[in-house]
Amino acid sequence: MTLDLASTEDAESRLAALTVLSRQVRDLIDAVVLTDVPEGELTAVTAELAALTERLGAVRRDSPRSFEFGPDGLPRNLSNAVTGAANPHALPLVVQVTPERTVRAELGFRPVHEGPPATVHGGVSAMILDQLLGQAVAAAGFPGMTGTLSLRYRRPVPYGEPLVATAEHTRSQGRKSWAEGRIALPDGTVLVEAEGLFIAPSWWSGKGPVPEPEGGAGGAR
Numbered sequence: 420m421t422l423d424l425a426s427t428e429d430a431e432s433r434l435a436a437l438t439v440l441s442r443q444v445r446d447l448i449d450a451v452v453l454t455d456v457p458e459g460e461l462t463a464v465t466a467e468l469a470a471l472t473e474r475l476g477a478v479r480r481d482s483p484r485s486f487e488f489g490p491d492g493l494p495r496n497l498s499n500a501v502t503g504a505a506n507p508h509a510l511p512l513v514v515q516v517t518p519e520r521t522v523r524a525e526l527g528f529r530p531v532h533e534g535p536p537a538t539v540h541g542g543v544s545a546m547i548l549d550q551l552l553g554q555a556v557a558a559a560g561f562p563g564m565t566g567t568l569s570l571r572y573r574r575p576v577p578y579g580e581p582l583v584a585t586a587e588h589t590r591s592q593g594r595k596s597w598a599e600g601r602i603a604l605p606d607g608t609v610l611v612e613a614e615g616l617f618i619a620p621s622w623w624s625g626k627g628p629v630p631e632p633e634g635g636a637g638g639a640r
């Protein structure tokens with residue numbers, strides 16, 4: 420895997436616009452989940468959205484943006500499903516690395532994340548913790564892909580109120596690294612805890628074939 424070179428100023432400005440668009444689409448998704456307007460209005464809005472979808476699709480990439488270096492010289496992934504500011508699917512999670520090389524993120528789940536009534540879907544919590552544990556091993560200098568992830572759901576996770584997620588690398592052995600993390604209330608009450616094994620793939624060190632994604636490698640512009 421190679422990282423794209425730092426973006427130009429023009430590209431950064433366009434990415435900022437894409438980030439604003441993604442935020443707007445998140446607002447749209449929230450509005451769809453909670454709307455109670457009459458059916459005729461739903462049909463009218465759907466027609467407008469179909470037209471907007473066509474406009475955006477007029478010039479299309481083969482695959483989302485991937486890892487690249489930002490203007491600050493740090494790697495970023497603006498299309499990531501969990502952290503990508505330019506991906507409407509993402510919360511987006513803003514992950515901070517502490518001086519101790521652990522990671523922390525403030526969470527704001529929304530009604531769109533509901534599974535059981537008034538509760539965040541367990542798969543959504545798992546997705547957040549997968550990302551956070553992955554960033555914890557990376558922050559400790561041992562990046563890898565998730566091999567296993569196990570979770571213990573202690574209490575229902577509410578949406579609409581501030582929560583905190585933290586994670587830390589616990590140990591490494593060869594290409595394998597382990598991390599632990601949790602989602603908690605601001606007072607520290609743990610709601611979900613996770614342990615994960617992350618493996619640096621053999622192909623990262625040139626010791627194995629690089630697997631082709633389904634349908635071949637996507638072209639980035």
Ligand SMILES: CCCCC/C=C\C/C=C\C/C=C\C/C=C\CCCC(=O)SCCNC(=O)CCNC(=O)[C@H](O)C(C)(C)COP(=O)(O)OP(=O)(O)OC[C@H]1O[C@@H](n2cnc3c(N)ncnc32)[C@H](O)[C@@H]1OP(=O)(O)O
Binds near residue numbers: 494551554563620
């Ligand atoms: C995702 C990172 C991209 C990095 C980009 C670069 C720079 C950016 C900087 C930092 C990155 C920052 C953050 C990352 C944040 C979040 C992480 C998100 C993570 C994901 O969302 S990621 C998607 C889900 N994830 C997958 O899509 C994995 C699919 N899978 C594979 O790609 C392979 O399967 C792989 C690579 C796992 C292993 O493949 P391989 O060929 O390298 O290793 P091999 O088979 O030789 O096994 C060697 C030893 O690991 C044991 N082993 C193997 N697999 C195991 C498993 N699953 N569970 C338990 N043990 C396992 C064997 O038993 C053997 O053990 P032993 O040595 O003891 O015999």
